[in-house]
């Protein structure tokens with residue numbers, strides 16, 4: 427499922443690859459974004475949650491308080507910024523949320539689990555395109571206390587559930603050799619209540635699927651071996667995750683939202699400046715990162731294609 431090119435958050439801002447915490451502060455501090463793919467993606471999410479509930483949702487009971495905070499935060503945000511599509515009303519402890527796009531009404535009593543069919547985080551996630559991860563802030567670190575995860579890029583909620591921030595990032599190259607991940611954690615710890623930050627993470631997939639969890643790797647991972655210079659334009663998709671960090675004012679926990687976008691190389695090629703930036707970044711990608719992102723399998727056919735297609739003048743002098 428690809429994104430309309432007008433909606434696509436192109437991630438590269440420089441002409442060479444750099445390993446940085448590229449976060450920027452958001453004003454207003456929004457958690458979620460709606461795109462034209464809303465209905466299709468919500469349907470896909472709901473199907474996945476129904477079919478693979480354990481894969482797509484995990485929570486500890488101690489996360490419930492923060493989950494209620496997230497549910498109300500997301501419903502208020504949707505109603506405030508998208509009033510044509512959503513409304514949210516409060517009367518005492520009773521809440522009513524209307525999703526006019528899906529023609530659904532949700533009523534619940536604040537902090538009363540018997541008034542909802544799903545846990546609050548799972549309910550919130552069924553109305554937004556984002557994956558939602560709740561990081562509990564305690565004992566000087568952040569722990570993955572709950573998550574609704576339908577569209578992961580080769581990772582598994584079951585593996586990371588309950589882990590602390592640093593342990594979650596163990597598979598990422600270089601994070602153990604440097605103090606990179608400690609610095610990122612300190613940065614998150616300093617996000618003040620009500621504030622939100624955003625960063626873009628990118629990878630490349632040889633599938634149009636948004637749901638590429640570790641659990642189904644054998645199904646989609648094998649296509650990496652099928653890439654040639656001739657078919658790369660059709661098969662390869664740039665996958666961008668817009669990730670937002672939001673400090674919850676009441677519980678002081680952190681909501682991490684991930685909105686995933688896909689753009690085929692063929693569509694990217696219609697914008698020569700994008701294709702050129704992509705080329706420069708792939709060309710300067712260190713080998714360990716290229717392997718981690720799965721690009722190493724088809725880097726040669728990809729680079730051959732890019733060299734032939736980027737703007738004249740840029741393709742000269744391939745980095746290595």
Ligand code: HEM
Pocket residue numbers: 446447448559561568570580581582586591594595597598610614625627628629682719
């Ligand atoms: C608190 C919220 C966050 C959570 C729950 C989270 C979780 C994850 C997970 C599960 C992975 C995949 C690891 C694997 O391969 O198994 C990952 C990758 C990564 N994370 Fe985070 N992350 C968070 C915030 C951040 C932030 C703020 C940064 C800022 C720099 C960051 C940097 C990275 C990087 C560089 C990768 C490798 C991604 C790639 O190259 O494709 N993470 N993260």
